[in-house]
Amino acid sequence: MSRDRLLAVLDADVDPLIGQGWVAAGTVAAASVDGSRARVVIELGFPAAGIHEQIGQRLRAVIRDKAGLDAEVEIRSRITSHAVQKNLQPMPQIRNIVAVASGKGGVGKSTVAVNLALALQAEGARVGILDADIYGPSQPRMLGSSDRPTSPDGKHMHPIVAHGLQAMSIGFLIDEAQPMIWRGPMVTQALNQLLGETRWQDLDYLIVDLPPGTGDIQLTLSQRIPVSGAVIVTTPQDIALLDARKGLQMFRRVEVPVLGVVENMAWHTCSNCGHHEAIFGAGGGERLASEYGIEMLGQLPLDLRIREQADGGCPTVAADPEGELAQRYRGIARLAAARLAYGVYEGSFPDIEMTDD
Structure with missing residues (x-):
């Protein structure tokens, strides 16, 4: 068995996350054959620590079945x-900035943003979060931190570190009850300072939790801040979808790739009988994704635990990292990061299915 044959086998295996063969995607960092044994090193362009073993097992099976070789497979990410x-x-110090946006308030965008950041970190990335909602910052409460940033030189601030995330918010600099009675130019200046004057340290991803709408903050973000991609958060109801379309169109106009849609509050499970009920309607996120040809990254339930954990300063992925809800967030994070790394491949992403298990 030659190395070329091994590479051909690897390239014929289309990975469901990247939508193409391993060789075509440029993920094969090393491949060798020694008698009846092979050694393969796969280097993914996105964090996926939670499924490294799963990918390795599948590739070992593919190589055994198609090439007749026992294989040592190493999976890593860069x-x-x-x-x-x-x-x-x-x-x-920031490789990729990813905006998390919604057209309207009340859809759980900030909760999704902080859990997405924690999920990327759990998958092996270095992650920060910037709270860009100057009027209504919520990340200090969700991260459970009342610390004040330090400034050793009087010009730059160290980010607050909470649950392993590097974080910055106007909420760390003012009293929680103090209203920000500022006009648009002051708000955009504050955003620029929070981003540019924070000493971020070697981040793979900076998640930006945007305020709802398409106003001054969004305009500043799209024109002055280098954004690699955006995630749109919506609920299934028609009113939320109308506004989500506006946010999606805004990013398209400024040529920021929309990585996909997260449908929040997709269903509620009765705590007494276990019945699933689509309180805000069903299928709205899928229709939006289909209409615009983007990915449906996943669905999240309306769940009391998510609200309680965020309000308590320990979001779901940190509070219950092995739980079913945290695994949903991690699946969404992997899909979004893979979409950023490898682009759009229609039909390549697996659906996240809901079960009663």
């Missing part, structure tokens, strides 16, 4: 910077 808007360059 995250690089991806394309941003024209005339902008990735920021030092």
Whole structure:
């Protein structure tokens, strides 16, 4: 068995996350054959620690079945910077900025954002979160931190570290009850300072929790800040979907790739009888994704635990990392990061199925 034959077998195996063969995707860092044994090193462009063993087992089976070889398979990840808007360059110490947006408030965007950040971290990435909602910052409460940033030189701030995330928010700098009675230019200046004057340390991803709508903050983000991709959060109801479309169209106009849609509050499970009920309707996120040709990254339930954990300063992925809800967030995080790393391959992403198990 030759190395070329081994590579051909690897390239014929289309991975469901990247949508193409391992060789075509540029993921084969090493491949060798020694008698009846093979050694393969796969280097993914996104964090996927939670499924490294699963991928390795599948590849060993493929190599055994198609090439007749026993294989040693190593899976690792190397995250690089991806394309941003024209005339902008990735920021030092931040490989990728990912915006989490919604067209309207009340859809759980901030909760999704912080759990997405924690999920990427759980998958092996270095992650930060920037709370871009100047008028209504919520990340300090969700992260359970009332610390104040330090500034050793009087010009730059160290991020707050909470649950392993590097974080920055106007909420760390003001009293929680203090209203921000600012006009648009002051708000955009504050966002620029929070991003540019924070000493972020070697981040693979900076998650930006945007305020709802398509106003000053979103305009500043799209024109001045190098964004690699965006995730749209919506609920299934028609009103939320109408506004989500506006946010989606905004990112398309400024040439920021939309990585996909997260449908939050997709169903509620009765705590007494276990009945699933689609309180806000059903299928809205899938219709939106289908209409615009983007990925449906996943669905999340309306669950009391998610609210209690976020309000208590320990979001779901940190509070119950092995639980079913945390695994949903991690699946969404892997899909979004793979979409950023390898682009759009229609039909390549597996559906996240709901079961009663």
